[in-house]
Amino acid sequence: MTTAIFTTTEGEYTVSTDKSRLDIGVIHGFLANESYWAKDIPVSVVQKTLAGSLCFGIYHQDRQIGFARLITDYAAFAYLADVFIIQEYRGKGLSKLLMRTILAHPELQTLRRWLLVTADAHALYSQFGFTPIPNPEKFMQLHNPDVYTK
Numbered sequence: 644m645t646t647a648i649f650t651t652t653e654g655e656y657t658v659s660t661d662k663s664r665l666d667i668g669v670i671h672g673f674l675a676n677e678s679y680w681a682k683d684i685p686v687s688v689v690q691k692t693l694a695g696s697l698c699f700g701i702y703h704q705d706r707q708i709g710f711a712r713l714i715t716d717y718a719a720f721a722y723l724a725d726v727f728i729i730q731e732y733r734g735k736g737l738s739k740l741l742m743r744t745i746l747a748h749p750e751l752q753t754l755r756r757w758l759l760v761t762a763d764a765h766a767l768y769s770q771f772g773f774t775p776i777p778n779p780e781k782f783m784q785l786h787n788p789d790v791y792t793k
Contacts, residue, residue, distance in 0.1 A: 651744045656737060657702045658744040665693060665700050666707040673710070673727050679762060681725065683791040692725070697748075701728070701741050708732045711741055717750050723759040738764075742771050 650659040671689045674681040692712065701709035709728040715721035723745070728737045745751070759768060776782060 649748050653740055655703055658699055658741055660699055662698055665698060669707045670710050699745055701737060709737055709741055718753055719755045721754050721757050738767055746771060
C-alpha cells in the first residue's frame with residue numbers, strides 16, 4: 644500500500660493524496676445528497692471507503708472542492724469511484740486536473756486495467772483514454788442499489 648503523499652498544484656488549486664486533509668463533511672454531503680450513485684450513504688460507510696482507498700482531494704486554498712478515490716492493488720488494477728467537483732467550481736477544468744493527477748501518480752504506472760462506471764461523464768473520461776468495454780458480456784456484477792435505504 645502507498646505511504647508517500649502525492650501532490651500537484653496548478654494555479655490556485657491543489658490535488659493531494661494526503662488523507663489528513665480530507666473534509667469528511669464535504670465528501671459525505673456530496674455523496675449522500677447530490678450524487679446519483681451513493682444517495683443516502685451513511686457517513687460511517689464513507690469513512691470505511693476512505694480508509695480502504697487511495698484518495699485524491701482537490702482544494703482551493705484550504706477548502707476541499709472535489710474528490711476521487713481509487714480501489715487498487717497498486718500493481719495491475721484500479722477502479723475509479725466517487726469522482727466529483729462541487730457545483731460552484733465546475734466549468735473551470737478541475738475535473739481534468741483531477742484526472743491528470745490521478746493518472747500521473749507514480750505508484751499507478753504499472754496498472755494493466757482501470758475501470759469506472761458513469762452515467763454522464765463519458766466525454767471527460769474518453770479524453771484520458773477510457774473507452775467502452777469491448778466485451779461487456781464477460782463482466783458480471785453483484786449489485787445492491789438500495790443498500791443505504793433499507
